[in-house]
Amino acid sequence: MDFTATPAAPETGVRTVVGACPHDCPDTCSFVTTVQNGVAVKVQGNPHHPQTGGVLCAKVSRYHERTHHPERLLTPLKRVGPKGSGQFEPVSWDAALDDIAARLQAIAARDPRAILPYSYAGTMGLVQGESIAARFFHRLGASWLDRTICASAGAAGLEYTLGTKQGMRVEHFAESRLILIWGSNSVGSNLHFWRHAQEAKRRGARLVCIDPRRSETADKCHEHIALRPGTDAALAYALIHACVQHGWVDHAYLAQHTVGWPQLRERALQWPPARAAEVCGVPVAQIEALARDIGTCFEQRAPVAIRLNYGMQRVRGGGNAVRAVACLPVVLGAWRHRAGGLLLSSSGAFPVQRQVLQRPDLFAASGQAQPRVVNMSTIGDDLLRPTSAEWGPRIEALVVYNSNPVAVAPDSSQVVQGFARDDLFTVVLEHFQTDTADYADYLLPATTQLEHWDVHASYGHTDVLLNRPAIAPVGQARPNTHIFRELARRMGYTDPCFQDDDETLCRQAFGDAVDFDALLRDGFVTLPLPEAPFAQGGFPTPSGKCEFFSERLAAQGLDGLPEVLPNHEAPGSDPRHPLAMISPPARNFLNSTFVNVRSLRDAEGQPLLEIHPQDAVPRGIADGSTVRVFNDRGHYVCAARVTERARPGVVNGLGIWWRKLGLNGTNVNELTSQRLTDLGRAPTFYDCLVEVAPA
Numbered sequence: 001m002d003f004t005a006t007p008a009a010p011e012t013g014v015r016t017v018v019g020a021c022p023h024d025c026p027d028t029c030s031f032v033t034t035v036q037n038g039v040a041v042k043v044q045g046n047p048h049h050p051q052t053g054g055v056l057c058a059k060v061s062r063y064h065e066r067t068h069h070p071e072r073l074l075t076p077l078k079r080v081g082p083k084g085s086g087q088f089e090p091v092s093w094d095a096a097l098d099d100i101a102a103r104l105q106a107i108a109a110r111d112p113r114a115i116l117p118y119s120y121a122g123t124m125g126l127v128q129g130e131s132i133a134a135r136f137f138h139r140l141g142a143s144w145l146d147r148t149i150c151a152s153a154g155a156a157g158l159e160y161t162l163g164t165k166q167g168m169r170v171e172h173f174a175e176s177r178l179i180l181i182w183g184s185n186s187v188g189s190n191l192h193f194w195r196h197a198q199e200a201k202r203r204g205a206r207l208v209c210i211d212p213r214r215s216e217t218a219d220k221c222h223e224h225i226a227l228r229p230g231t232d233a234a235l236a237y238a239l240i241h242a243c244v245q246h247g248w249v250d251h252a253y254l255a256q257h258t259v260g261w262p263q264l265r266e267r268a269l270q271w272p273p274a275r276a277a278e279v280c281g282v283p284v285a286q287i288e289a290l291a292r293d294i295g296t297c298f299e300q301r302a303p304v305a306i307r308l309n310y311g312m313q314r315v316r317g318g319g320n321a322v323r324a325v326a327c328l329p330v331v332l333g334a335w336r337h338r339a340g341g342l343l344l345s346s347s348g349a350f351p352v353q354r355q356v357l358q359r360p361d362l363f364a365a366s367g368q369a370q371p372r373v374v375n376m377s378t379i380g381d382d383l384l385r386p387t388s389a390e391w392g393p394r395i396e397a398l399v400v401y402n403s404n405p406v407a408v409a410p411d412s413s414q415v416v417q418g419f420a421r422d423d424l425f426t427v428v429l430e431h432f433q434t435d436t437a438d439y440a441d442y443l444l445p446a447t448t449q450l451e452h453w454d455v456h457a458s459y460g461h462t463d464v465l466l467n468r469p470a471i472a473p474v475g476q477a478r479p480n481t482h483i484f485r486e487l488a489r490r491m492g493y494t495d496p497c498f499q500d501d502d503e504t505l506c507r508q509a510f511g512d513a514v515d516f517d518a519l520l521r522d523g524f525v526t527l528p529l530p531e532a533p534f535a536q537g538g539f540p541t542p543s544g545k546c547e548f549f550s551e552r553l554a555a556q557g558l559d560g561l562p563e564v565l566p567n568h569e570a571p572g573s574d575p576r577h578p579l580a581m582i583s584p585p586a587r588n589f590l591n592s593t594f595v596n597v598r599s600l601r602d603a604e605g606q607p608l609l610e611i612h613p614q615d616a617v618p619r620g621i622a623d624g625s626t627v628r629v630f631n632d633r634g635h636y637v638c639a640a641r642v643t644e645r646a647r648p649g650v651v652n653g654l655g656i657w658w659r660k661l662g663l664n665g666t667n668v669n670e671l672t673s674q675r676l677t678d679l680g681r682a683p684t685f686y687d688c689l690v691e692v693a694p695a
C-alpha cells in the first residue's frame with residue numbers, strides 16, 4: 001500500500017474479505033469481514049475453515065467495533081504533560097518519525113544496547129509481529145528481548161522431554177475416551193478445542209478438569225480436581241506411580257522410544273497417591289479414581305489425551321511440571337493412537353522461515369560480538385538498573401509495540417517506576433491509549449488486523465492462515481511494518497530487505513513450504529503432518545527418544561528427571577500472607593486486550609477477586625464488598641466475589657484490567673513478583689502469596 005499516493009475515491013458497495021484473528025489464543029480463527037462503503041460492518045467466523053467452523057468467540061465477533069472504536073488512535077501524538085499523565089498533542093508523521101530517528105540515532109552512537117524493543121503477542125501475525133521490526137532492531141544493534149512472558153517455561157519443558165512444541169492434532173480429541181483438561185479454562189479461552197471435547201463427551205468420553213479454580217470448564221466436566229497452584233508435578237507423578245503399580249505401562253513403547261525409564265519409575269515410586277494428595281490438597285480418593293480411569297482406558301486400549309495449557313507453568317516449578325505431565329502419555333503408550341497423547345502447543349510444527357523474516361544476520365553490521373539479552377519478565381527491575389560492567393548500559397530508549405507492559409508485566413509498581421523515568425525515551429505503537437501508552441513520548445497509531453496484511457501460524461491447530469486487509473487504514477494509522485521501514489530509511493539503512501512490502505513478507509514467512517496461491521484462494525492451508533506424531537517414536541531430541549532423563553539438564557547441574565519443586569512463595573511459608581493467589585483471565589478479556597471495549601467491560605462489571613466462603617467469613621468479607629488484596633509488593637483494590645469457584649486457601653484475581661480502569665489505579669500485577677521459573681526464565685504470576693481484608 002502506498003501511503004503517499006493521492007487517496008482513491010470513496011469506496012461504495014458491499015464485499016467480503018477473508019482474514020485471520022490476530023489475538024493470543026490457540027484457536028487462530030479464520031474470519032470473514034463484510035465491508036460496506038469502505039467500512040467494516042461485520043466480522044464472522046469463516047464457515048469453510050474446519051478449525052473455525054463458522055464460529056468466533058464473543059470478543060472477536062465484534063472486532064469491527066474495535067477497529068472503528070471512537071477512542072482509536074488516529075494520528076501520531078507527542079507528549080506535552082508529565083510522564084504518565086497521558087497528555088499529548090497531535091503531530092505529523094514526518095515530524096514524529098524524524099525526531100524518533102534522531103533520538104535513537106544519538107543513543108545508538110553512544111551504545112545501541114541502550115535501546116530496547118518491547119513486544120509480544122498483541123498480534124500473533126508473523127509480519128506485523130517480528131519482520132521489519134526485527135530487521136530494524138537487529139540492524140541497529142539494539143538489545144534483544146527475551147520474549148518469556150507467557151509460555152517459555154512450558155516450551156522448555158516440552159522441548160527437554162519431547163524435543164519439540166508439537167502434540168496431538170486438536171480435532172482428534174473428539175475420538176478420545178478420557179480427556180484431562182489440565183490448567184485450561186477451555187470454555188473461555190480455547191473454544192474450538194472445547195467443541196471437540198464436547199463431541200468426545202457425546203460419544204461417551206470422560207472429561208476431567210485439573211485446575212485450582214472451579215472454572216466454567218470445570219462446571220461442564222465429569223470431575224474437577226482443584227489442586228493447589230504449583231503442585232501439578234506431584235499429581236503427575238502420583239498417576240505414573242499408579243500406572244507402575246498396576247502394570248498400566250507400555251513396556252514395548254518405553255523400551256523403543258524413551259530414555260531414563262528406570263530412573264523415572266524409581267522417582268514415581270516415591271509419589272504414592274497419599275503423598276501427592278497431601279501436597280496437592282485434594283482427597284486421595286480423587287487421585288486414585290483418576291488413576292483407575294486411566295488404567296481402564298489402558299486395559300481397553302482406549303485413547304487417553306491431555307489438553308495442557310499454560311496457566312499451570314506460571315509457578316517456580318512450571319517447566320518441570322510440564323515435563324512430568326508430558327511423561328504420563330508416554331508411559332501409557334498413548335501416542336500410538338491419534339486420539340491419545342498431549343497437546344500444549346502445536347507451534348513447533350510450523351516451518352516458519354524466521355531467519356529470512358527477521359534477519360538476525362543484520363546484527364553483524366552493528367559491530368558488536370554479542371547482543372545483550374533483556375528478559376521481558378523483569379522489565380520492572382531492568383528499567384531501574386544503572387549502567388554496570390555486567391549489565392551494560394542503562395536502558396535509555398524503549399520502543400513498545402504489540403504489548404502493554406505497564407498492565408501485564410509482573411510487579412507493576414516497579415514497572416511504573418521504570419516507565420516514569422524522565423530520562424527514558426519511550427515510543428509506543430498502539431490502537432488505543434493503554435496504561436503503557438500514557439507513558440509514551442511519542443504515541444503512534446497502528447493499524448488493526450482489518451487494515452493490514454499478515455500471515456499466521458497457530459499454537460492450537462496446524463493450519464497456516466492468511467490475513468488480507470479488508471479496509472484502508474483508519475485515520476492516519478499505519479502498519480507496524482510501515483513505521484519501522486520509515487525509521488530504517490531515516491536512519492540511513494539501505495539494505496534491500498527494508499524495501500520488502502507486506503505481501504512479500506507474507507510470502508517469505510513460509511517460503512516454499514506453504515502454497516501461497518492456496519492461501520490467497522482459501523485463506524488457510526493445512527500442514528501435511530502425520531496423524532499421530534509420535535506413534536513410531538521419532539522424538540526430535542538429541543537422543544531421538546522421549547527424554548524422561550535429560551542429559552542436557554543434568555549437564556547444567558539440574559536434576560535430569562522432572563522435579564517436584566515447591567513454589568517460591570509456598571502456601572504456609574508466610575503467616576502474614578496466608579492465601580495463594582492466581583490470576584486467570586477474566587472471560588471477556590484477552591490478556592489486557594478488550595478491557596476498553598465498553599460492552600465487554602460491562603459484561604465483566606468490575607475487577608474481581610474470587611474467594612472461598614471459608615476464607616471470606618473469618619475476614620468479615622461479604623460478597624460484593626470492596627476488598628484490599630496486599631503483600632509486601634503492593635496492594636490492589638477490587639470487589640470480592642465469595643464463591644466456591646475459589647478453593648479454600650487460594651484466591652483468584654481475575655485479570656487483566658487496565659490499571660486506570662481499576663478501582664484504585666492498579667491491577668492484579670501490583671501483587672505478582674519478578675521471580676522466574678525453573679526452566680525458560682518465565683514469570684511466576686501464579687506463585688504469589690497475599691492477604692485480603694475489607695477495604
Ligand code: SF4
Nearest residue numbers: 021025028029057060
Ligand atoms: S476464539 Fe480465539 S482465535 Fe477465535 S476469534 Fe476468539 S480470540 Fe480469536
